[in-house]
Amino acid sequence: MRLSIIIAASALLFLIPLASQDSFAQVNSGGFQAGGVNIDGSWYVGEGLKVGDYYSYNLCHVDYLDCSDFDMAMWVQEEVRVGTEDKFRIQVLIYDGKKIVKGHMDVGQVAPEPTGGSEEISSYRSVYKSSIVWLSAFATKEIDSDGVYLTGKGPKDFRAASWGKIGNIGGQQILPSAQETISVGAGQFDSILLTWKTGGQQSKVWIVDEFPFPIQGKTFMHVSQGIPPVEYDFELLDYKENVSSNPFLNVETTAAKQAAAGCPEEFLKTKFNESTNTFSMIVKGVYGPKIVKQGCEIEMFIDFKRMVNPTEFVDQVHYDIAVFSDPSKPPIQTVSIDEGRAELYTASGQTHRFVIAEQPPGKYIYAIIVYGTGPEHILGGNPDTSGLMTFDVEVVKGGNTSFVAPPTASITEIPQWVKSNAEWWAEGQIPDSDFVSGIQYLINQGIMKIPETAQGSGSGSDGIPAWIKDIAEFWADGQIDDNTFVGGIQWLISNGIMKLS
Structure with missing residues (x-):
């Protein structure tokens, strides 16, 4: 009997996907889901980063135009000393739609987070920090100074049950979950999959041993209900080593073209x-x-x-x-x-x-x-x-366009006292019929001028929608401009509720 159970259990292993056979996720005694991949090794953000490396990513983050993606190429130019810290200086090229932007950023060697650089790429630098190197909040290089470890984080083992807990409400553990072979723009990689739950969705980041940055990731925002939006999404498009000269030197930026x-x-x-x-x-x-x-x-x-x-x-x-x-x-x-x-x-x-x-x-x-x-x-x-x-x-074309453009001409001329009538109507102090009659009189007498509007064929007996009254109230309070109020009047005319003679 015991032999048959062992045989059945062995057969079951062949039904389990290869990516999960090297993982041993479990629920530990503390009640949370634990991970771990049955592979020797560890990793931290920036592992193996060196001068001459070139990386190109497509990426987005929810804080930049609601995750509108762009391409970001990075070339590690040199090591520089900033204050008391050694850093890498990275030249950056951005393709954002039709816009081309160049600049540089300095990143740490303990964790390659940006600590300074060109103002031109500040928004893109923030996306890089919050996506590609986000895991540096959990895994960094460990520096030993006379037996004292300076970072307190250090590399994380692939066999570890957890790499830490994300900080938002209800945050889950970051788990080494599986070994996977995946294909991205830069090629095929044997990777370790890290996962965690946010907003009911599983966030995923793929890392490669001795490669400084994750090669792919897609994570989600924490929400209490509904479908969570993507927080960040990125993919490695290209990677080269030993690039000795600036590959972006002859690329003309949009700013340079516009200056010229x-x-x-x-x-x-x-x-x-x-x-x-x-x-x-x-x-x-x-x-x-x-x-x-x-x-x-x-x-x-x-x-x-x-x-x-x-x-x-x-x-x-x-x-x-x-x-x-x-x-x-x-x-x-x-x-x-x-x-x-x-x-x-x-x-x-x-x-x-x-x-x-x-x-x-x-x-x-x-x-x-x-x-x-x-x-x-x-x-x-x-x-x-x-x-x-x-x-x-x-x-x-040509000439100087730095002059002050004239303000948009107003399409309405409405005396201030008309707002009092609108406010009384919005508050229910005068009926709809009196309000409509008053506006008709003002228009017909030329006191209130509005753009030409096609007269509707309605009977005029339909009630005025509540949103027209809301517009009148907000207009009387100065929360919206004359043009928006006139738009409501035009709607009344074009739908036959207000007649002009």
């Missing part, structure tokens, strides 16, 4: 604060310059706000930025295509973008297009919140 073209460093930013054409949300922000030289950048700060409360952000917005020369035809440029994506996304409802004006001289319509809202993995999100808003940009 005379692009201004200082310019006036034009504000916008308007509802989408469907009144699904308010799009607020600034952009500039309004008149831009061909080949120069337009900078945009964009906030998506709720119609019912413009002080609150709309989260999980699927959107794009498009350029039209003729609004009746497809766009001639979209930022998503420039960056090789299906769409843009912001989890927080805020974003900071740059668009290079590559079009020939002329006037163009820029549109911020909202496809919908919802989790990132649902392409387009819920289309019930779709809509767009537009603004004008003029592209010029």
Whole structure:
């Protein structure tokens, strides 16, 4: 009987994937999941890093444009002394969509975390620190100074039950889980898989013995409910040794091209604060310059706000930025295509973008297009919140574009006392009919001017939606501008609720 059990158990081993046969994960006496891979050796971030190494990664982090990916190439140029510490100086080249950025960073030799470098790559340096070398919080080089170990962390064994616990609420143990052979852009590697649970998903990072950086990783944010978004994602694209000269020397950066073209460093930013054409949300922000030289950048700060409360952000917005020369035809440029994506996304409802004006001289319509809202993995999100808003940009060739662009002309002329009527109506002190009659009178008498609006064919008996009253209240309180309030009036006219004679 015992022999048959042994034979059955032996046969079962052949059904277990090869990657897990060398691991011996278990639940220890403390009640948490323990790991360990049955392989000799240990590892730390930066193991084997040396002058002349070249690495190229594709990576992203949630804190940089909601995990918009870019390529980052690094060449270890030399060892430098900074204060009392020896460091590696690494030259860096970034390909971020159509933008090319160069700079350098100094990293430690105990842990290759960046401690300084060029301002131009500061945001990319932060992504590198929070993704590729994130494990240095648990595994570093150990320095022995007269028998005293200075780091307190040191390399971590592949056989260890745990490498430590992640710091967020409900954080799980980082476990050496399996030996796996994986393929990435740089080739095929025999690796050790590290795993931990976050937000109900399993985060994974693959490391290679005596290789300084992980070769691949995909981790998730901690959330209390719903599907957790990706925190960071990276893959090794290329690796070389003994590179003796700077491989980025002859690469021209976007900043250098723009400096040669005379692009201004200082310019006036034009504000916008308007509802989408469907009144699904308010799009607020600034952009500039309004008149831009061909080949120069337009900078945009964009906030998506709720119609019912413009002080609150709309989260999980699927959107794009498009350029039209003729609004009746497809766009001639979209930022998503420039960056090789299906769409843009912001989890927080805020974003900071740059668009290079590559079009020939002329006037163009820029549109911020909202496809919908919802989790990132649902392409387009819920289309019930779709809509767009537009603004004008003029592209010029030659000359000086550092002048102050004129402010956007107001499309409305509304006396201040009109806000009092709107506030009384929003508070229920006057009925809908009195509010509509009052607005009709103001428009017909030319006291309140709005853009030409097609008259709707409705009977005029439909009630006024609650969101129109919200807009009136926020407008009376100064929380939204005249244009957004007028947009609500235009909706009443185009839907036949308000008649003009």
